[in-house]
Amino acid sequence: MEKNNQHIKFVVGLGSCGIAAGAKELYEELASKMGNNCNASLSHTSCNGMCFKEPIMEVFYPDGNYLMLGNVHKKDVDKILEPLLSQGAIDEKFIIENSRQPDKKEEFRQKQHKIVLENCGIIDPDDIEPYIENGGYEAVKKVLNTMPPQQVIDEIKTSGLRGRGGAGFPTGLKWQFVRNNTGEKKYMICNADEGDPGAFMDRAVLEGDPHKVIEGLIIGGYAIGAEHGYVYVRAEYPLAIKRLKSAIKQATEKNLLGHNILNSGFSFHLKIKEGAGAFVCGEETALIASIEGDRGHPRLKPPFPAASGLWGYPTNINNVETLASIPWIIKNGAETYASYGTEKSKGTKVFSLAGKIARGGLIEVDMGVPLRDIIYTIGGGTSSGKPFKAVQLGGPSGGCVPENLLDTPVDYESISATGAIMGSGGMVVMDEDTCVVDVAKFFLTFTQNESCGKCTFCRIGTKRLLEILEKITEGRGGMADLEELEELSGKVKDLSLCGLGKTAPNPIMTTLKYFRDEYVEHIKENKCRAGVCKELIKFSVIEGSCTGCHLCYKNCPVDAITGEAKKIHHIDQKICIKCGMCYEVCKFDAILKG
Amino acid sequence: MSQSNVKKYLENYGNTKEASIPILQAIQGDYGYLPLDILDQVCEESEITKTHLYGVATFYAQFKLTPKGKNAIKVCKGTACHVKGADITIVALKDQLGINMDQTTEDGEFSMETVACLGCCSLAPVVMINEDVYGGLSSAKVRGTLKKYGKE
Numbered sequence: 001m002e003k004n005n006q007h008i009k010f011v012v013g014l015g016s017c018g019i020a021a022g023a024k025e026l027y028e029e030l031a032s033k034m035g036n037n038c039n040a041s042l043s044h045t046s047c048n049g050m051c052f053k054e055p056i057m058e059v060f061y062p063d064g065n066y067l068m069l070g071n072v073h074k075k076d077v078d079k080i081l082e083p084l085l086s087q088g089a090i091d092e093k094f095i096i097e098n099s100r101q102p103d104k105k106e107e108f109r110q111k112q113h114k115i116v117l118e119n120c121g122i123i124d125p126d127d128i129e130p131y132i133e134n135g136g137y138e139a140v141k142k143v144l145n146t147m148p149p150q151q152v153i154d155e156i157k158t159s160g161l162r163g164r165g166g167a168g169f170p171t172g173l174k175w176q177f178v179r180n181n182t183g184e185k186k187y188m189i190c191n192a193d194e195g196d197p198g199a200f201m202d203r204a205v206l207e208g209d210p211h212k213v214i215e216g217l218i219i220g221g222y223a224i225g226a227e228h229g230y231v232y233v234r235a236e237y238p239l240a241i242k243r244l245k246s247a248i249k250q251a252t253e254k255n256l257l258g259h260n261i262l263n264s265g266f267s268f269h270l271k272i273k274e275g276a277g278a279f280v281c282g283e284e285t286a287l288i289a290s291i292e293g294d295r296g297h298p299r300l301k302p303p304f305p306a307a308s309g310l311w312g313y314p315t316n317i318n319n320v321e322t323l324a325s326i327p328w329i330i331k332n333g334a335e336t337y338a339s340y341g342t343e344k345s346k347g348t349k350v351f352s353l354a355g356k357i358a359r360g361g362l363i364e365v366d367m368g369v370p371l372r373d374i375i376y377t378i379g380g381g382t383s384s385g386k387p388f389k390a391v392q393l394g395g396p397s398g399g400c401v402p403e404n405l406l407d408t409p410v411d412y413e414s415i416s417a418t419g420a421i422m423g424s425g426g427m428v429v430m431d432e433d434t435c436v437v438d439v440a441k442f443f444l445t446f447t448q449n450e451s452c453g454k455c456t457f458c459r460i461g462t463k464r465l466l467e468i469l470e471k472i473t474e475g476r477g478g479m480a481d482l483e484e485l486e487e488l489s490g491k492v493k494d495l496s497l498c499g500l501g502k503t504a505p506n507p508i509m510t511t512l513k514y515f516r517d518e519y520v521e522h523i524k525e526n527k528c529r530a531g532v533c534k535e536l537i538k539f540s541v542i543e544g545s546c547t548g549c550h551l552c553y554k555n556c557p558v559d560a561i562t563g564e565a566k567k568i569h570h571i572d573q574k575i576c577i578k579c580g581m582c583y584e585v586c587k588f589d590a591i592l593k594g
Numbered sequence: 595m596s597q598s599n600v601k602k603y604l605e606n607y608g609n610t611k612e613a614s615i616p617i618l619q620a621i622q623g624d625y626g627y628l629p630l631d632i633l634d635q636v637c638e639e640s641e642i643t644k645t646h647l648y649g650v651a652t653f654y655a656q657f658k659l660t661p662k663g664k665n666a667i668k669v670c671k672g673t674a675c676h677v678k679g680a681d682i683t684i685v686a687l688k689d690q691l692g693i694n695m696d697q698t699t700e701d702g703e704f705s706m707e708t709v710a711c712l713g714c715c716s717l718a719p720v721v722m723i724n725e726d727v728y729g730g731l732s733s734a735k736v737r738g739t740l741k742k743y744g745k746e
Contacts (some may be wrong), residue, residue, distance in 0.1 A: 017714045020727035051716030055730075181722070197672030197711035235656050236712060237618070238725070276615050278654030279710060293614040294646075295653040352673035354715030361716050392673060428673045428715070442676050453652075555734070557689030579685035585734050 008040040008085060009060040013121055015047030015207050016239050017200075022504030023055035025074040030057075033077055034225030040085060046120025046208030049362035050108055053096055056121075058156040059084055066099040068106075070308030082136060108359045110426035111377055112394060113340065115348045116324045117364045123441075125243050128250040131211040137256050139173060139330035140218050144264040152223040156326070158334035160346030165191060165282070166347070166394065167499075168412040168425045173315060177306035178224040186226035188268075189317040192233040192240070195279040196395030197446065199426030202320035203352040204362050206233065206240035214257065214270065216323030221268045224316050224566055229268060232287050243274060279450035283498045284309075284317045285451065298498035299453050303545065319335040319424065332518055345411035355392070355428035358383045365410070372406040382431040389430045390411060390514070394423025396443040396450075397503030399510030400436060419510040421503065423484065435532035436511040436518055441469040447504040457502030461492035465508060471521060474535040475524075475526040482519060485512065531593045534578040538594070543568050545590035551584035552591065600635045606649045609640035615649045616655055617642075626666075627658045636695060655710075661703035663698040667691075668722040672711030678718040679732065685706075686733035687721075690740055703744065 012018075012027045030042055050056060053070030060066055065087065072080070072094055083090050096106050108541030112350050120313065125128035125439030131137075143152055144520040157172030160254075178186060190213060206213060217229050233241050248270055249256040259267045278296045280286045286296040309315025325347060329337045338346045345367040351374065353360050365374065373389060375381065382388050390400040399420035401408065408414050415422045430439065448462040468485055471477045496502050513520060521527045528536040541552075550568040560576040563569030582589040603620050607613035621632055628651055637644045651657045669684055688694060691704050698705040714720045717729025721739070728739055 016712075016727065017717055017729070020714045020717050020720065020729040051714075054717070173737050194713070195710060197676075198674050198715055199711075199713055200713035203713040236709060274616070274619060275654075276619065276657060277710070278653065290613075290615065293611040295649055352715060354718065355677050360674075370664075395673065426673070426715075428677060430677055439673075439677070442673065445673075449711075555686075557685055563709060569642070580679070580682050581733050584679070584682055584732060 007038070008060050008062065008083075009039060010034075010042045011058045011060070012042070012044050013054065013056045015045055015121075016237070017051045018054045018056065019239075020075050021051075023053035026055045026057065026072055027078065029074040029077045033081055043124055044126075045121050045123060046125045047204050047362060049204070049364075050096070050106070050359075051119060051361035052108075052359045056096070057197050059209065061087065061383055064099070066097070067095065067260060068097040069094040070096045088182065097198045097529050100538060103271070104428065106302075108361065108363075108378055111365060111373055113365045113366050113429070115328045115337075116205060116212075116350050117208070117362065117430060118328070119212065120204060120362075123209065125208050125210055126246055127282060128211060128247065128254065131209070135331065136327075136415050137215055137251075139327035140215055141262065142330055143219050143222055144262060144266055149223045149225065151177065152219060152330070155334045156223070156329065159337040160334075160341070161322065161325055161329065161337070161342075162345065162412065163319055164321035164325070164424065166348065166397065168422060169404060171318065171322055174306065174318070175220060175224050176444065177304070178226075178314045178316040181307050182403065183314040185228065185313045186224055187310045187313055187315040188217055188221040188224060188226040188229040189287070189291075189315060190229070190231040190320060190323055191282065191284065191317050191319050192231055192237075193275050193282045193287060194234060194237075194320070194424065195282045195450075196393055196397070196424055196426045197550040198352065198354055198392065198428040199424045200354075201362060203237050203240050204352075204506050205320050205324050205350075206237065207243055210240075210244045211251065212249055212324045213244075213320055214247055214329055216318070216326035217270060218257065218261065218268050219326050220316060220318060220323065222266055224314075226316065226394055227267050227269065229270045230273050230291055230310075231270065232273045232275060232281070232291060235277060241272060248272070249251045278452070279446075280452045280498070280500050286498065287317065288315065295452070297454050298500075300497060305411050321425070326417070334567075342409065342411045344413055344461045349410060349422070349425060351410075351425040351427050352430070353379050353427050356383050356431045356434065357381075357429040364485055367411045368409045370407050370409050371401065374410070374427070379429065382429060384431050384433065386431040386433060389434055390428065391424070391437065392428040393418075394421035394506075395426045396446050397421060397499060397506055398426075399429070399506045400439065400514060401510075402514040410547060411435075419506065419513055421506070433530050435473075435528050435530035436515040437469065437473055437522055437528075438530070438532045440511045441473055443507040444469055444504070447500060449502060451504075455496045455498075455501055457492045457495040458497075458504065462501070462504050463486055464488060464539045465492065465505065469508070472522050473528070473533040475522065475533075479520075479523060481523070482512065483564070516591040538573060538576060539571055539576060539578060539580065539583060540592050541569050541571060542590045542592050547588050547590070549587065551587065552587050555581050555585045595646050597635070600632065600639055603636060603700045604640055611642055612648060614642055615641075615646055615654070618647070618651055622657060625661075628680065630659070661702075665704050665723055667704060667706040668683070668709045668712070669695075669706065670710075670712045670714075670718070670720040670722070671708040672713075672715060672718070672720075674715035674718040675711075675720055680719040682733045683719045683721065683731055683736060686736040687740075690736055690745065704740075
């Protein structure tokens, strides 16, 4: 869309992840080195999903040529700026895509299908104009001018869209419930409390295309008859909040939001509520309690929020990705949307690929694509090159899926059948250096910490589960512990009120199901094959490889390493705390872990 | 000073229970933590009760009742960071700063806490110092990074 300009246009990706990788420094360096060059301009966009290539910049030439460069840092600007301006030769290592080399396609971009992410990494998220130029707010206009509310709901029902927050409830049906309930007021809420560690798709959408979410909210508000809306965003996402605020302001100025939108007679007022760091607030009744100013405790359902939600009024709550799918469905038709995906899971799904994956980032694929395609074709396999062990789907509520189930298609039912859940779409890849018992312990630490304390089995049961896992990872476990884990897991699942407790044992149950032998090894042989569980491993110097460079000596936090420069070093096992620092810093692979 | 601040909070966010979280966020933004005397004043001037405000302040992880250091370090303990060795980064941070989690250095320069997930999972392990996010912060890079914030 930039090709009509008569000058060269540089665009730098400034999402949270890009900024963390140094994109802001790159942007500032480009700005200062370009100075007043009137042949070129500089602007920014958000994350295009290729986190593994950050910082990323694109170059659009007036003649239609195009370049995408990756892993470009501030220090590289001197080297590349001149050739970029004169369309000269650029070091191949930076080039991700080049319009003059059509064969050079980044594999990460294959097999993807972008609906929710169509604008992410393309438009400037701080400006409403590029969004409108790309067809933004047309869906709102179409709905307000030509579609009665019930028709909107019918359209969403036909599309087959299901809640992308994890549970997969049909969105159209949810809207219908709220529409059918009468109330003096109704509320439309966007749940952007993306708390699953390992999931960042909602952050990327809010940072990259905030107007799409706002548009989805307006359409939803119109369909269910709500004139007030909230976006509940977690406070850990300051950039998303900033961009959303600016987007709300700009949309209001254009009368696309607020009183009497585009003279249609429909008004919709939107406010942001910042979360305060409580995972349980992703649960809808806890989220409502938090907006009302209370501790985030979930309550018993029914009544469901659709009947009695915020301040007791009928309330609809949808996830960011769900709402961001709405404008596309309205513009392109429910049938088109429903033609993608599988019989029961329609459309596309966004996943965040992280952990030990070669090409980590944000992807969007049609529902039904096998996990193997995501991890190998798109993600490029493990980052270490070591064998793949498992992928954790659905965060702390989900489970580990092993290698032999990688042909499972990603749809709600198939993923559930493995014992994991689709969840919000976080995928954390693990290789053979990851210990699954340790991972289960990690998740239990998380859920135990985040349990709001209301239900006994969630509050104390998760604590007991964690203690058993600690025993096993410290080499103090017995075989009876495995039975107790299973029994208690079942109880926590059955006797907790909300999703947090009900799903908290999932990581234990799936790892026990697929990796029981590793639990048994920890117990019977006091062995952690991944070399992770500290109590079961030791670090020692491989004498033949040690060069006496002194680096481990300097970095050891407890002075457990002795040795003179250029002589073989030794680790005192009595002092060593097994932090692994020496293993990490050694440049000669001279530290043995095991 | 504090009197006028309290007035500002109530004017900006309201004086009912609904305003509890935004008010606490504003106080923490101004003071770096939640001074109990300011909370008391808020309750005296509004409809919010002390039990309610204190209950909310202690429920959410964001709120701190003790002062933070000049440089606030947040170590991400998300899944991706965990499998990529956040624990080793933490050992290095503890070693360099001489403090444990949820503590502040004696000179008041640094405080450290863990957070659930910063959402930059592809760059794990991730550490946030004040508003700056550092990706790929392995233990070996800890010393150099702290130097930027005046750590000798």
